[in-house]
Amino acid sequence: MMTATLTVPEPTPTPATAPPAVAEEVTCGMCNGTRGTWETTDGQSPGKAIRRWVACTGCNGTGKISK
Secondary structure (H helix, E strand, O other): OOOOOOOOOOOOOOOOOOOOOOOOEEEOOOOOOOOEEEEOOOOOOOOOOOOEEEEOOOOOOOOEEEO
């Protein structure tokens, strides 16, 4: 009866790389992270029921800005 020797390959070492450069994000100072406001008047029609979401122009509606 023959027995074969089982060889386990050694794991290949992983190269040391720096983590990807990701811009740090902070809360938007214009909207305080709320991402925008609800607009309830159009400025021209008194008493008209209007409701629409207006995204913050500082962060484009994300609530965060890159540092």
